[in-house]
Amino acid sequence: MLIRALSLWVSIQQEDVETDKQTKEQTCGDKSKDKEEDEKLEKKRSEKASDDESEEIVTEDREIKKRKKDTDDGLSIVNMGANYLLVHLLGYIVMNSPVIFSQLGAKYYNQPSEFSVYCGLIAVSVVLVIVAPFLPRMFRTKPITHEEMSLVNILVLIELATVCLAIGMHNFSLGFILATIYTPLALVVSVVENGGRNCNIPLQLKRFYCLLLQPLCLLSLCTIAYSRVLFPEEGLWKMVIRGKDAALQTVMFSIVDSLIYGNWLYNVAASILLPTWIIFWQILCNKVETT
Known part of the structure; x- marks a missing residue:
């Protein structure tokens, strides 16, 4: 029974490693998208001075999404x-x-x-x-x-x-x-x-x-x-x-x-x-x- 419990614990850890890899891949993709969005925002800055407010809104939305993901993925x-x-x-x-x-x-x-x-x-x-x-x-x-x-x-x-x-x-x-x-x-x-x-x-x-x-x-x-x-x-x-x-x-x-x-x-x-x-x-x- 203890060996069975140990095997279940190891399987959970392996699943966590796989999920970490997936999240890292997703974060890399998100970073590339963020760079593209930042370049677009910089272009818009040169045209309009009011884009500072939009940048703050975008960053706040990103933080909220990250917090939701963290809370959803946690164990109850x-x-x-x-x-x-x-x-x-x-x-x-x-x-x-x-x-x-x-x-x-x-x-x-x-x-x-x-x-x-x-x-x-x-x-x-x-x-x-x-x-x-x-x-x-x-x-x-x-x-x-x-x-x-x-x-x-x-x-x-x-x-x-x-x-x-x-x-x-x-x-x-x-x-x-x-x-x-x-x-x-x-x-x-x-x-x-x-x-x-x-x-x-x-x-x-x-x-x-x-x-x-x-x-x-x-x-x-x-x-x-x-x-x-x-x-x-x-x-x-x-x-x-x-x-x-x-x-x-x-x-x-x-x-x-x-x-x-x-x-x-x-x-x-x-x-x-x-x-x-x-x-x-x-x-x-x-x-x-x-x-």
């Missing part, structure tokens, strides 16, 4: 940083939401805590899948550029690599499993260009693969598969129900362990792993403008 790091912060705030809200879900389920639906919390997390996951792709465009009026989304991709790769390393230092087996599962997703995800030649079928496959690795969906699929291994004689529907019940109890036990015994597994999954998945989902669902 503030807007992308606001999206990055908002996504992690959503993860913090999800981390503290089980108590609210438990109270709502017990008060209005007379359901046990594990069922209320599991259904509430499913509802939150569906809302995030729908709303998350629109969050990067919430804080901006201009379209997202390729450099901005590549910078976000670099940051999320570094964050995921750091998370896997930190978890591996506390629990090597868990960190190794997370790295094995999410490293292919990190390598597959790339910036989608608007109007490019990206085939639609591979893009949809990447999005489907990303949905399967959503933390709650991944947990449910793993418990269903493990129930199939333990009880191979049962049918498909019973296997799904048994796996759902196992996922429901697993989520509730991890939340209780985090609240009572200070276990960090649920907190890390909700506040760090879920936001990184959301950012991967945003990268796949947003088409950017090429510069």
Whole structure:
């Protein structure tokens, strides 16, 4: 993942060098045009004394155009940083939401805590899948550029690599499993260009693969598969129900362990792993403008 982030950073630098060359060529052409215009202005000066005012207007127009180009070509790091912060705030809200879900389920639906919390997390996951792709465009009026989304991709790769390393230092087996599962997703995800030649079928496959690795969906699929291994004689529907019940109890036990015994597994999954998945989902669902 770190090598992938480094390669993306190098590609951005190469694009910047190419754009610098193009701007230098444009400035050389502009200088030649400016010389021609200056010669014309000098000729007009000899004829009319009022051309001084026109020269000032021309120079002011040139400065305004240069300022506009400089502002248009700059990266909107503030807007992308606001999206990055908002996504992690959503993860913090999800981390503290089980108590609210438990109270709502017990008060209005007379359901046990594990069922209320599991259904509430499913509802939150569906809302995030729908709303998350629109969050990067919430804080901006201009379209997202390729450099901005590549910078976000670099940051999320570094964050995921750091998370896997930190978890591996506390629990090597868990960190190794997370790295094995999410490293292919990190390598597959790339910036989608608007109007490019990206085939639609591979893009949809990447999005489907990303949905399967959503933390709650991944947990449910793993418990269903493990129930199939333990009880191979049962049918498909019973296997799904048994796996759902196992996922429901697993989520509730991890939340209780985090609240009572200070276990960090649920907190890390909700506040760090879920936001990184959301950012991967945003990268796949947003088409950017090429510069």
